[in-house]
Amino acid sequence: MSSRIALALCVLLLAVAPFTLSPFRLGLLAKYLCFAIVAVGIALAWGQGGMLVLGQGVFFGLGGYAMGMYLKLSEAGSAGLPDFMVWSGVEELPALWKPFANPVFALAAVVLVPGLVAFLLGLLVFRQRVRGAYFAILSQALAAAFVILLVGRQGITGGTNGLTNFSRFFQLDLTDPNGQRAVYAIAAVVLGLVYLVARLVIRGRFGRLLVAVRDGEDRVRFLGYDPAVVKTVTFTMSAVMAGLAGALFVPIVGIISPALLGIVPSLELLVGVAVGGRFVLAGAIGGAILVNYAKTAFSEDFAEGWLYLQGGLFVLVLVFAPKGLAGLVTGARERLAARVRKERVA
């Protein structure tokens, strides 16, 4: 019951935010919501499935670039070329870009490209029984390789600058506060939907199976299940969520670039989930919002200190509260209930 009240309260807070926060602060909150969407996927893959995903930036980026390419083309000048291509002397639109002029294709790509990449990678890796630290390192290496690829192909990807200068998102004017509110609302609704999907997955039989795979992958085989399939499906879901978040990030923040997707940003996504509590969806969402809020708050005053603070926070949580803030809350609630029970007996 109390968790329902908490949920209602969160929905209420998100609903009143557009009317109380300044456009700048609302934009920041919308950005945190994007990270929270990624966090739901991480909680699913890592918390429930035991897959330490250190490279979610890749899928975030795939979704982000898919959206960014469409937005760039919809604002392209008479030559039909995005501005950065004109500057770097590209004369014809690269073949890779052409289908992204179609909004339906671009929206489908936001979901399908990260999903397909994760699916193929998952089949390959999990069938070979790559797991634990090996999988974590592999996913991290993927993030590093992705950044190198993006930076290297400047004519197609915009290089280190990435894709930026967006003023419109479909029919919405991103320079107008109302347009920004609408984009925020979309992010909030997507977060809500992603949360509901993840909750359904966790509560169904598949969720039990996922926990079983996490705790005893080899034993699950002898129940007649293929753990590789279970893990691939879950990994794909988490990648699609990251892709959606990346796509929303573009109109909200106005840029997608390699610096947002590499090893460090991918780890930062993880820190939020660890702090909030990876075993509980609400914990992961809250942790992602909280850590990113703290990052903004601290960076405004002393930018240099934040990285140390974040690292310290991560270590503290791992040592003293491996289940994160959500674990502390449930622990306290259980202790309280035990005390009440004891008093009743006495």
Place this chain on the structure above:
Amino acid sequence: MTVLLDVRGLRVVFSGFVALDGLDLTVEEGELRFLIGPNGAGKTTLIDVVTGLTRPVAGSVRFGGTELVGRREHRIVRLGVGRTFQTATVFEELTVLENLDLAASFRLSLPSLLRKRRGVSDEVASALETAELTALADRPAGVLSHGQRQWLEIGMLLVQRPRLLLLDEPVAGMSKDERERTGELLQRIAATHTVVVVEHDMEFLRRYARKVTVMHQGRVLREGSVAEVQDDPEVREVYLGRSAVRGAAAEEVS
């Protein structure tokens, strides 16, 4: 009688150590077969090969006419071969009921797995009863005692309706009372299933075994009834002699 499991010329080598050395073994439909032998005789290795955990360097395992060697573990389970482990492994964070339900759901498609469990199927309910775990159905399996874990594992096996059950030392580490209850459970299961039991416990063997296969150094040494095997001088030498001494010592201690 039709042959259910037919093992021919099985050879397994672990970095130079020959665990199975051209083993031949046949189990017929409806049999309750005990596998005994001193440590290192290759009993567990045999189960590991049949269930796909270990690959042999040579030989074949045919199950109802289908070759099992080279198939992946979950495929073999789907063909109808189930096993338990020496140290019972259940999913500690899931409840007893969820453990059984998961075992029973292994033939469901992915979309139907995504749905929530509704109620308890008759099969799962009867397995709960068989394993005497009905009262603990909603407790996490992590709280179960050693014996209860073994029963839960056997229950998880039963709801999968396997054609062949391989039990690896089901009474190891059990109290006398638990052993007796496991023996009764085993008899009930064997009435309707083909069962192969690896067991060290001689008293348990004498009480519940019908046909016994004695393994030694990766081969079959003798096969027959408990009495036949016990009277065999060669068996006494490699196994029963030593074990009888050990068994007597254990009884004195207890």
